[in-house]
Amino acid sequence: MQVTETLAEGLKHEFQINVPAAEIDAKVDAKLADMKDKVRLNGFRPGKVPVAHLKKIYGRSAAAETVDQLIRDTNTQIFTERGFRVASEPKITMPTDEKEIESILAGKADLTYSVAIEVVPQIELADFKTFSVEKPVADVTDADVDEALKRIAEQSRPYAAREEGAKAEAGDRVTVAFKGTIDGKAFDGGTGEGIQVVIGSRTFIPGFEDQLIGIGVGETRTIKSSFPKNYGVASLAGQDAEFETTASLIEAPQDAKIDDEFAKNFGLESLDKLKEAMRERITAEFSGASRQRVKRSLLDKLDEAHRFGPPPSLVEEEFTLMWNSIKAEMESSGRTFADENTTEDEAKEEYRKIADRRVRLGLVLSEIGEKNKITVTDDEVSRALIERARQTPGREKEVWDFYRNNPNALAQLRAPIYEDKVVDFILALATVTEKKVSREDLLKEDDEDKSAA
Numbered sequence: 001m002q003v004t005e006t007l008a009e010g011l012k013h014e015f016q017i018n019v020p021a022a023e024i025d026a027k028v029d030a031k032l033a034d035m036k037d038k039v040r041l042n043g044f045r046p047g048k049v050p051v052a053h054l055k056k057i058y059g060r061s062a063a064a065e066t067v068d069q070l071i072r073d074t075n076t077q078i079f080t081e082r083g084f085r086v087a088s089e090p091k092i093t094m095p096t097d098e099k100e101i102e103s104i105l106a107g108k109a110d111l112t113y114s115v116a117i118e119v120v121p122q123i124e125l126a127d128f129k130t131f132s133v134e135k136p137v138a139d140v141t142d143a144d145v146d147e148a149l150k151r152i153a154e155q156s157r158p159y160a161a162r163e164e165g166a167k168a169e170a171g172d173r174v175t176v177a178f179k180g181t182i183d184g185k186a187f188d189g190g191t192g193e194g195i196q197v198v199i200g201s202r203t204f205i206p207g208f209e210d211q212l213i214g215i216g217v218g219e220t221r222t223i224k225s226s227f228p229k230n231y232g233v234a235s236l237a238g239q240d241a242e243f244e245t246t247a248s249l250i251e252a253p254q255d256a257k258i259d260d261e262f263a264k265n266f267g268l269e270s271l272d273k274l275k276e277a278m279r280e281r282i283t284a285e286f287s288g289a290s291r292q293r294v295k296r297s298l299l300d301k302l303d304e305a306h307r308f309g310p311p312p313s314l315v316e317e318e319f320t321l322m323w324n325s326i327k328a329e330m331e332s333s334g335r336t337f338a339d340e341n342t343t344e345d346e347a348k349e350e351y352r353k354i355a356d357r358r359v360r361l362g363l364v365l366s367e368i369g370e371k372n373k374i375t376v377t378d379d380e381v382s383r384a385l386i387e388r389a390r391q392t393p394g395r396e397k398e399v400w401d402f403y404r405n406n407p408n409a410l411a412q413l414r415a416p417i418y419e420d421k422v423v424d425f426i427l428a429l430a431t432v433t434e435k436k437v438s439r440e441d442l443l444k445e446d447d448e449d450k451s452a453a
Contacts, residue, residue, distance in 0.1 A: 003078055006114070011087070011311050014116045017074055025107035027066045028059065063105040075115055085120040087311035118311045123367045126305035131430035133301060135294040138442040140282045148278050149258050156265070159251035168215045168250045170200045175249035176212070178223075182241050189233070190241070194248075205231075208243070220246040229334035238334075289442050294432065295423055302364055302426075303357055310359040319355035326351065369422045376417045384413050 001023060007014035075090055093114045095101055103109035159173045168174050174197050180190025199209045207225040215221060223243045231237040256262065263274035326347070330336070337344050368374070385403050389396040403410050 001074065003074075007116070011119050011121060011309070012116070013084070013119060014114060015078060016112065016114045017078075019070060019074070019111040021104070021107050021110050024063065024066060024070065024104070024111060027070065028063050028107060031062050031066055032059070060105055063107065067104065067111060070111075071113065078115075079117070084117065087118045087120050088313045088317075091116040118313050120311060120363060121308050123306065123308065123364060125364070125367060125371070126302075128426045128429040131298070131301050131305075131426070133294055133297045133427070133430055133432055135290060135297075135432050135434050136437040136442050137290050137434050138286050138437055138439050140279055140286060141439075144282055144439060145275050145278050148282060149274070153256040153258050153262065157256040158254045160254050162250045162252050165216065166250060168199060168212050168247065169252075170213060171198070171253055173198045173251040173253070174212050174215065174247050175251075176245050176247050178243040178245040180241050180243045182236075182239050187236065187241075189236075190243070205241075212245070212247070215245075215247045215250075217247055217250055220244060230332040286439070286442060293442070294427070298423060298426060298430070299361055301430075302361055306360060306364045308360065310356060310363060314359045315352070315355050318359050319352050322351050322355060323348065365419055365422045368425065369418060372425060374418070374421050374425060376414050376421065380417055381410065381414050384417060385410075388413065 001020070002018040004016045004018075005013065006016050071092065075092075078084075079086055093116075095104065095112070100109060104111050162172070176195050176197055177193045178191070178195070180187060182190075197204060197209055197212060199212050201209065203209075205225050205227055208223055211221070211223045211225070223245050224240070225243065226240045227233075227236045227238060229238045258271065260270045263269070263271045266274060266277075268274045268277060337347055340347070342350075385400065388403070389399040392399050403413060
């Protein structure tokens with residue numbers, strides 16, 4: 001076998017490989033000899049089928065399998081000997097002339113093919129002991145707990161029927177029946193009976209709720225509204241509609257008392273117990289936010305310390321995924337680049353930078369994990385899968401089977417676990433300083449979030 005490197009340009013390499021016909025033929029004979037003891041043919045005792053006879057029957061398929069395996073083994077050998085980490089699937093160019101292919105499979109001609117690859121560059125890792133990151137932390141105050149309880153109380157507050165003759169006001173709950181039409185024609189899903197609408201909740205299409213203000217019980221009015229451009233039903237998206245609407249009940253919101261009885265609605269014996277549970281939930285929320293902020297800071301440090309050109313194919317792949325998602329989101333919401341105070345070209349440039357950062361950080365985290373033997377156990381993946389399944393009550397088995405039967409989906413579940421373990425490894429070496437911040441500062445969203453790995 002002869003291997004000739006025909007291109008070495010940056011991270012791109014190409015090789016031409018020539019495998020003599022005799023080598024292929026010898027491997028095919030070895031494969032057929034191995035088959036001799038396994039196949040059963042009429043007229044021959046087990047293990048007594050001549051190789052020459054097997055070659056007549058299975059020669060072509062055995063040769064095809066041999067060539068396929070030989071290419072895989074040869075490529076692996078080439079990459080291993082040169083210390084290459086391949087960034088994406090090798091591009092293999094095989095002979096296309098049918099006569100030449102038949103000659104190769106018949107063992108009468110050499111196999112000559114080329115393989116093009118893009119490799120991962122050598123990454124010189126920084127000294128993580130020199131890293132210094134700040135970890136923002138916030139205390140959970142009584143005011144935080146009281147505010148959270150107030151929000152829950154507002155969401156679950158009771159309603160009481162207004163007096164006879166009263167008109168609906170903002171905040172009221174109005175029970176209605178409606179029949180919707182577009183250009184005078186009824187449409188699927190446009191009819192409702194006994195539907196409760198809280199005026200100001202913004203749960204109905206824009207304009208519907210506001211036009212209920214002033215309606216009385218038994219009154220019918222025509223409400224004109226438009227479906228959003230990003231509405232879930234494509235046939236209705238952006239359409240103007242009219243709804244003949246009749247109110248049957250008007251209820252005013254009542255104050256919800258936050259007391260022991262209120263706590264019992266949540267399965268807790270007292271208000272103090274509810275406050276304890278709420279404090280624990282908020283503490284967990286703050287802890288998660290603190291973790292995300294320190295992780296983002298660490299990723300920024302890794303980004304600054306590891307400046308190299310990542311494989312263009314990986315960057316392009318990452319950019320394409322991001323850009324397709326952005327375009328789909330903008331189309332569904334009806335927004336334009338002008339609405340974002342930018343142009344399409346400027347946005348593309350920005351997202352290419354983000355794609356470059358994500359790929360580089362992914363390679364750096366992978367290198368750190370590999371060099372320090374950081375792995376994700378099957379138990380860790382199983383726990384993550386169980387947690388994911390619990391998020392869809394009633395469909396746990398369906399979720400479980402989906403991940404277990406889809407290696408790519410399972411890999412996506414494993415990836416964030418691996419990333420977090422590598423991050424923890426680095427944080428254990430770095431100097432992490434806690435800084436007290438307000439709740440608002442801890443939970444605020446930063447523009448840089450979109451560029452995190």
